[in-house]
Amino acid sequence: xxxxxxxxxSGIANTIARSSxxxxxxxxxxxxxxxxxxxxxxxxxxxxDPGLIDDWGPQxxxxxxTAVNAEDDDEGFEALKxxxxxxxxxxxxxxxxxKAAEGRFEAIYGRRRLKACRELGIKVRANVQDVDDATALxxxxxxxxxxxxxxxxxxxxxxxxxxxxxxxxxxxxxxxxLSASGHSHLTKVTQNVPSRVGDLIGSAPKSGRPRWTxxxxxxxxRKLTEKIALSLLAKTSTSSTSDERLEALIKEAxxxxxxxxxxPREITPMDGVVIKASRGSVxxxxxxxxxxxxxxxxxxxxxxxxxxRSYTEFTDVNSEDDK
Numbered sequence: 628x629x630x631x632x633x634x635x636x637s638g639i640a641n642t643i644a645r646s647s648x649x650x651x652x653x654x655x656x657x658x659x660x661x662x663x664x665x666x667x668x669x670x671x672x673x674x675x676d677p678g679l680i681d682d683w684g685p686q687x688x689x690x691x692x693t694a695v696n697a698e699d700d701d702e703g704f705e706a707l708k709x710x711x712x713x714x715x716x717x718x719x720x721x722x723x724x725x726k727a728a729e730g731r732f733e734a735i736y737g738r739r740r741l742k743a744c745r746e747l748g749i750k751v752r753a754n755v756q757d758v759d760d761a762t763a764l765x766x767x768x769x770x771x772x773x774x775x776x777x778x779x780x781x782x783x784x785x786x787x788x789x790x791x792x793x794x795x796x797x798x799x800x801x802x803x804x805l806s807a808s809g810h811s812h813l814t815k816v817t818q819n820v821p822s823r824v825g826d827l828i829g830s831a832p833k834s835g836r837p838r839w840t841x842x843x844x845x846x847x848x849r850k851l852t853e854k855i856a857l858s859l860l861a862k863t864s865t866s867s868t869s870d871e872r873l874e875a876l877i878k879e880a881x882x883x884x885x886x887x888x889x890x891p892r893e894i895t896p897m898d899g900v901v902i903k904a905s906r907g908s909v910x911x912x913x914x915x916x917x918x919x920x921x922x923x924x925x926x927x928x929x930x931x932x933x934x935x936r937s938y939t940e941f942t943d944v945n946s947e948d949d950k
Contacts, residue, residue, distance in 0.1 A: 671755045672719050675732060677745035680722060680753070683733035683763065708743040716740060719752040721766055735763045736770040761798065764789065768802030778832040780825060780839055783813035807940065812836050819843040821853040827860045828876065829869025841877055851880045899923070 720737025732753070734741055744751035758766065777785065786799045800810050816839045817825075831838070845851045859879050863872050894902040899919025903910045913923040926933075 673753055673755055674750040675722070675753050675755075677741055677751050679730065680732045680734050680741060680751070681725065682738065683723075683735055704739060704743070707739055708746060711740070711743050711749075712747055716744060716749075716752045719754045721770070722753045722755055723758055723763060724755065736767045761794070764794065764798065764802055768804070778830040779813075779835045780816065780828075781830050783816045783839070784822075784825065786810065786813045787817040811940070812840070815840065816843045819846045821846075821856070824853060824856045824860070824876075827857065828872045831869045831873045833870045834873050838873060838877065842873065842880075845877065845880045851876075856880070897922075 718737075718740065720740050721735040722732040722737075723735060725731040725733050732755070735758070737751075737753075741751050782803055786803055786805075789799045789802060790796065796810060799805065800807065803810075805813070816836075820839070820843050842851075846856075856876060859876055860872060863875050867875065892904045894904070896902065897919070899914035899917055900922070901912045903912075913919055913926055915923045
């Protein structure tokens with residue numbers, strides 16, 4: 628059977644958008660336009676041994692079952708597990724057949740429900756759909772949007788993971804329902820806040836873009852390095868929440884006031900291309916010979932337009948205050 632693509636997604640998407648669950652399971656309210664799509668999906672719902680289901684795709688939560696997010700997830704997960712124990716699993720997870728192993732499945736979304744059923748020792752109700760990677764990614768993003776419980780930083784890391792998996796920026800924006808500037812806000816954080824620092828802080832569900840941007844700026848201004856940030860976080864109370872860890876780090880780093888000394892930087896993103904950044908300027912050089920010759924010729928013809936577009940995007944990002 629051919630796997631469904633994004634063009635075939637409308638019915639599944641309607642079902643997903645109406646099938647969110649909070650801590651406890653809720654039967655989704657289905658409007659008339661989505662009724663046919665939901666009924667069509669019911670034929671694909673099966674009960675599957677959780678041991679036959681593997682995780683799939685970019686991570687959308689920060690270590691959701693680890694100590695990093697203990698204050699955010701433990702209570703909600705226990706409520707979910709109790710709800711399934713007492714009333715059964717009302718909302719199916721979404722899976723597809725594994726391409727790597729016969730008889731196994733890949734979980735597109737619903738990892739909390741899957742874990743709950745696994746711990747309860749029962750089979751999990753799953754909607755089995757043959758979908759391609761792009762459609763599965765969109766489904767995962769739609770379900771996240773319906774849950775509305777990914778923090779700003781989790782969205783940022785999810786967006787980063789999607790692109791790291793080889794998807795275009797346009798796909799990231801579609802999956803997370805972002806504008807170009809909204810995506811840039813997320814990217815600013817992941818490009819400047821080291822992932823190890825973010826892992827130690829956690830999801831910080833009550834902290835939105837402004838506080839994470841403040842932290843990113845501290846790294847940009849060289850008031851923080853990864854080593855210093857990790858050292859400061861190691862001194863925070865083990866009972867503090869992720870929001871409290873973020874606030875403590877920003878407060879302590881802001882007290883320092885002095886920049887970490889750093890000399891000129893030189894980056895070579897590819898053969899023949901060198902970017903130099905010093906205190907007073909940023910320069911780019913591309914060799915017109917060797918492997919970079921064709922790129923140098925193309926860049927020479929297009930550089931003015933690239934700079935203008937980049938500057939327009941820069942001004943848009945810094946003048947808007949959206950997503």
